[in-house]
Amino acid sequence: MKAEVLYALAADAILVTHVVFVAFVICGLLCIVAGKLRAWSWVRNPWFRLAHLIAIVIVVLQSWLGAICPLTIWEMALRERAGDTVYAGSFISHWLGRILYYRIPDWVFILCYTGFGALVVFCWFWVRPRPLAR
Numbered sequence: 001m002k003a004e005v006l007y008a009l010a011a012d013a014i015l016v017t018h019v020v021f022v023a024f025v026i027c028g029l030l031c032i033v034a035g036k037l038r039a040w041s042w043v044r045n046p047w048f049r050l051a052h053l054i055a056i057v058i059v060v061l062q063s064w065l066g067a068i069c070p071l072t073i074w075e076m077a078l079r080e081r082a083g084d085t086v087y088a089g090s091f092i093s094h095w096l097g098r099i100l101y102y103r104i105p106d107w108v109f110i111l112c113y114t115g116f117g118a119l120v121v122f123c124w125f126w127v128r129p130r131p132l133a134r
Contacts, residue, residue: 007082014075019100021071025059028052029120036127049129053120060117063110 029052035043042048062069 004082004084007078008084011075011078011082011084014071014078015100018069018071018075021055022100025052025055025116028055029116029123032123032127036123043127044130046129046132049124050132053124056113056117056120060113063106063113066106 028048031040032043032049032052034040059069061067
């Protein structure tokens with residue numbers, strides 16, 4: 001297998017990881033709210049809640065600092081090494097890239113990430129996780 005193909009596959013794997021991360025952040029909050037309303041005990045798992053909180057804090061801090069996500073940087077570097085243009089590669093990269101990346105002003109993302117982060121923090125207090133040490 002040619003090196004370019006391996007770089008393209010690695011870039012696709014990173015893109016899938018990026019989408020899974022985004023899905024975890026979004027679906028995690030939806031599950032926390034639904035879990036509160038339906039009395040699901042697993043949404044109070046402190047490790048899940050801590051991982052979820054840390055994930056959104058990272059996103060919010062990156063947006064405030066104007067930093068590009070390391071997953072994006074890594075993916076772009078691999079695509080470049082594969083001789084690929086950004087998101088014009090394989091089927092996976094094309095469609096997942098369209099889901100994940102939009103062309104709107106940065107301030108809109110910063111506002112959305114900050115608002116979403118505030119919701120996660122609110123839910124931390126509304127749906128209290130169990131203590132770490134039991």
